[in-house]
Amino acid sequence: MKGVLWPSPKACGYEKSSIHIIKGTKIRFFIFIPRHTSMNAKKTLPYLLVTCAVGMWGVSFVLTKAIFGSDPNYTASIILIFRLLFSVVLFVPILFITKKVRRVQKGDLKYFLALALMEPFLYFLCENTGLMYISSGLASMIIGLIPVFVPFGMLIVYKERISAMNIVGGLVSLIGIAIMIMGSGANFESELRGLLLMFTAVLITVFYSLILRKIVDKYPPVTITVYQNIIGIFYFLPMILFFDMGNMQSIHFTAEALVYMAVLGIGCSTLSYVFFYYGIRRMGASSVFVFSNATPVFTMIFACAIGQENLTLLKVLGMAVALTGVTIAQMKKRGALQ
Numbered sequence: 068m069k070g071v072l073w074p075s076p077k078a079c080g081y082e083k084s085s086i087h088i089i090k091g092t093k094i095r096f097f098i099f100i101p102r103h104t105s106m107n108a109k110k111t112l113p114y115l116l117v118t119c120a121v122g123m124w125g126v127s128f129v130l131t132k133a134i135f136g137s138d139p140n141y142t143a144s145i146i147l148i149f150r151l152l153f154s155v156v157l158f159v160p161i162l163f164i165t166k167k168v169r170r171v172q173k174g175d176l177k178y179f180l181a182l183a184l185m186e187p188f189l190y191f192l193c194e195n196t197g198l199m200y201i202s203s204g205l206a207s208m209i210i211g212l213i214p215v216f217v218p219f220g221m222l223i224v225y226k227e228r229i230s231a232m233n234i235v236g237g238l239v240s241l242i243g244i245a246i247m248i249m250g251s252g253a254n255f256e257s258e259l260r261g262l263l264l265m266f267t268a269v270l271i272t273v274f275y276s277l278i279l280r281k282i283v284d285k286y287p288p289v290t291i292t293v294y295q296n297i298i299g300i301f302y303f304l305p306m307i308l309f310f311d312m313g314n315m316q317s318i319h320f321t322a323e324a325l326v327y328m329a330v331l332g333i334g335c336s337t338l339s340y341v342f343f344y345y346g347i348r349r350m351g352a353s354s355v356f357v358f359s360n361a362t363p364v365f366t367m368i369f370a371c372a373i374g375q376e377n378l379t380l381l382k383v384l385g386m387a388v389a390l391t392g393v394t395i396a397q398m399k400k401r402g403a404l405q
Contacts, residue, residue: 113345113349113350114346116343116345117342117345117346117350117355118358119339119342120338120339120340120342120343120346120358121339121358121359121361121362121365123334123335124210124339124359124362125207125361125362125363125364125365125366126330126334126365126366126369127331128198128203128204128210128366128370129366129370129373129375130327130330131146131198131327131331132375133324133327133375134324134327134328137321137323137324138318138319138321138324140315140318141318142310142311142314143192143196143198143199144303144307144310144311145311145314145318146195146328147191148300148303148304148307149325150328150332150336151187151296151299151303151336152300152332153328153331153333154292154293154296154337155293155296157332157333157337158289158292158337159293159297162290162293169287171286171294172285175281175285175286178278178281178282179282179291179294180298181278182275182278182282183294183296183302184302185271185272185278186272186275186295187295187296187299187302187336188302188303189268189271190268190272193267193268194206194264194265194268197260197264197268198261199261200258200261200264201258201261201265202370202375203366203370203375204366204367205248206261206265206366207362207365207367208244208247208363209244209262209265209266209268209269210265210268210269210359210363211244211359211360211362211363211389212241212244212266213269213272213273213356214237214240214356214357214358214359214360214396215238215240215241216270216272216273217272217276217356218233218237220274220276221276221277221280221352224277225277227351227352232395232396233354233357233396235396236357236392236395236396236398237357237360237392238392239388239392239395240360240388240389240391240393242388242392243360243385243386243388243390243391244360244385244389245385246381246382246384246388247381247385247386247389248385249385250379250380250382250384250385276352279291279344279352280352283344283348283352284348288342288344288345288348289341291340291344292336292337292341295340296336343355346358354396357393358393360389360392360396361389361390363385363386363389364389364390367386
C-alpha cells in the first residue's frame with residue numbers, strides 16, 4: 068500500500084540464511100530464521116531442506132497417479148523419460164553458462180553408471196509401474212520403509228554406526244506406516260503385484276545409498292543430480308523405442324499432464340535430490356534416510372486435499388506416529404535434537 072512502510076525481516080528479529088544450489092554462483096535459496104537461532108542456521112538448514120525434498124517426493128506419488136489416470140496409454144517409462152528431460156533441459160544449460168560443469172573422474176564413472184542404473188532407472192521403473200496397481204497413499208507407505216533397511220546396509224558395508232535412537236525411531240515410524248495401511252483398507256490379494264514392485268524399489272534404494280556413499284563427498288549435489296538424470300535418459304531410451312513407441316504416439320497430451328511432468332522433473336527429480344544430497348553431506352546417510360518415513364504423510368495430505376484419497380482417523384493417527392518416529396530418530400541419547 069502506498070504510504071505504508073513495511074518493516075524489514077531484520078527489524079522483526081529475523082536473519083537471512085542461504086544455500087547455493089551451484090557453488091560459486093548467485094543461484095541460491097534464501098530462508099529467514101529468528102535472530103536468536105541464527106547461530107544454529109547451518110545446523111538447521113539441512114533438516115529444512117531434507118524435509119522439503121521428502122515433501123516433494125510425497126507429492127510425486129499423487130502427481131504420477133494423476134498422470135496415469137489422464138490417459139491409459141501412459142506407461143512408467145514414458146512418464147519417467149519426460150520427467151528426466153524436463154530436468155536436464157533446465158539444469159544442463161545453467162551448468163554450462165555458469166561454467167560449473169564438474170568433470171567426472173575416470174575412476175568414478177562406474178559409480179555414476181551404477182547410481183543411475185539403481186535410480187532413476189530401476190527404482191522409478193518399479194515405483195511408477197507399482198502405482199498402476201495400488202493407490203498413491205499405499206505406495207508411499209511402503210517407500211516409507213526405506214529408512215529401516217538403509218542403516219543396516221551402511222552398517223554391513225561401511226561399518227557406519229547405528230544409534231539406538233535411530234533404530235527406535237525407525238521402528239516407531241514403521242508402526243505409524245502400518246496404522247496408515249490399516250486405515251487405507253487395502254486389498255492385498257488383488258494388489259500383490261504393486262506391493263511387490265514397491266518392496267523391490269525399497270531394496271533398490273539400499274543399493275543406491277551404498278553406491279552414493281562413494282561419491283557424495285567428492286562432487287557437488289547438483290553435479291551428481293544432473294549426471295544421474297542424463298545417464299538415466301539413455302537407460303530409458305531403449306524401452307521407449309522398442310516397447311512404448313506405440314503408446315507414446317497414441318497419447319493425448321494435455322497441458323495439465325505436461326505441467327505435472329515438469330513439476331516431477333524440476334522439483335522431484337532435481338531440486339529434491341540436490342537438497343537430499345546436501346543433507347547427506349551434513350548429517351550422514353542413515354540419519355537423512357529416516358526422513359523418508361515422512362513421505363507417506365505428505366502423500367496422504369496432498370492426495371486427500373485433491374480428493375484422490377479419503378482421510379480417516381487411522382490415517383491421521385498413523386501420520387502422527389510416523390512423524391514422531393522421525394523426530395525420535397534424530398535425537399541423541401540425552402534427548403536433545405541433533
